Amino acid sequence: MADRAPRLGDVIDDYCPRCRLLLNHDVTSLFGDDVAKVTCRTCHNAHDYRHAQVPPKRKSKKGDKKTLMEQVLASMPKPPEPPPPPPAPARKKRDLWAEVERIKGQKKD
Numbered sequence: 001m002a003d004r005a006p007r008l009g010d011v012i013d014d015y016c017p018r019c020r021l022l023l024n025h026d027v028t029s030l031f032g033d034d035v036a037k038v039t040c041r042t043c044h045n046a047h048d049y050r051h052a053q054v055p056p057k058r059k060s061k062k063g064d065k066k067t068l069m070e071q072v073l074a075s076m077p078k079p080p081e082p083p084p085p086p087p088a089p090a091r092k093k094r095d096l097w098a099e100v101e102r103i104k105g106q107k108k109d
């Protein structure tokens with residue numbers, strides 16, 4: 001009973017991609033007994049009938065968050081590398097030689 005075939009000029013609810021809202025539309029084109037095209041009564045944008053289906057919102061929030069996190073991590077300065085171990089001090093060697101010389105001198109004495 002309620003399934004009366006739509007006719008041109010009927011006002012039906014549909015999702016307007018321009019207004020991004022479920023709004024009244026005029027039926028402007030039929031395909032058999034189905035509505036093919038509608039015109040938004042608010043912005044007069046003609047588009048395919050979407051059967052009043054609101055498209056799911058893009059689930060990019062999580063991805064954006066991850067991307068944002070990655071961006072933050074990427075923008076953060078890398079932790080400084082540990083300083084390289086100091087080169088073997090030549091002083092020790094010198095001291096060793098000095099010690100040898102000292103011992104030699106002691107032996108001489």
Ligand SMILES: [Zn+2]
Nearest residue numbers: 016019040043
């Ligand atoms: Zn519209």
